[in-house]
Amino acid sequence: MxxxxxxxxxxxxxxxxxxxxxxxxxxxxxxxxxxxxxxxxxxxxxxxDDIYALSEAMEQETVASIIGSIDHLKDYTTDNPDAFTRELCLAFMSQISLIKILFSGRELSHLGIRLDKALKEVIFRKYPEYENDLEKQILLSYSIQGTYYAYLSNPDADTDTFVRTIENIVRCLKPLL
CATH class of the missing domain: 1.10.10 (Arc Repressor Mutant, subunit A)
Incomplete structure (x- = not known):
């Protein structure tokens, strides 16, 4: 360019x-x-085209950056979802200043929806059978968006406590994967 x-x-x-x-x-x-x-x-x-197109582009770039910063994304399996969750939480938190600006107000739900879609695309490439499994899709949405909204609802939680708690929740959900 x-x-x-x-x-x-x-x-x-x-x-x-x-x-x-x-x-x-x-x-x-x-x-x-x-x-x-x-x-x-x-x-x-x-x-x-307009301010909304700019906002949309920046939201997409932010989500791509979050996904792109997850170390060894292709190495994660259903055997270690807690490790994947830890990396996702840390990648998300590394972008928190930008996220708070871009996804505030009426755009608050956009990040959860965008992360859900982007992460499912990654997961479906590795586990194509999940794409047609409604229960797996619901579980993934619950985990992805639940993590996002848990963070928004608990902004005072320190990083270690938050990540450890989310990892524990994912360990409990592991048998459903």
Whole structure:
């Protein structure tokens, strides 16, 4: 990618994050974003259709980053779901500042839904038989989204306590896998 395009993308995303940290997505205008990013509106529109498309792209990048930062993702099996859960929790927590900005307000549920979809794609590649097993899909959604909402509901929990508790829950669910 051209260096100018990279710089423009970075300016747009940084301006968006700065604005998004202070206000709901629906209150952000292209005009104010462009002013902060020091670009004109036509430049913005050459990259994105609107603010929602930008938000969508950044949400997808964040989820991809979380999934991509799970060490040895392909090595996890149903024999060690607690190890996978630990890595997922730590990957999620490493992005928490960005997550709190992008997925706040009305977008709160988006991360749980996106993680659910992305992780299932990874799991279904390894275990294709799960894709047609409704019970497995429900169990996976419960585990993935349950972890996300447990974190949101317990923001004061320290990392070790949170991760250890989620690992224990997954160990209890292991016989269902």
């Amino acid at each position: 051209d260096l100018r395009i990279q710089k423009t993308e970075k300016a747009i995303k940084n301006a968006f994050l700065e604005l998004r940290a202070g206000k709901p997505l629906e209150k952000i205008t292209v005009k104010e974003l462009c002013g902060l990013a020091l670009i004109n509106k036509s430049t913005f529109y050459s990259h994105y």
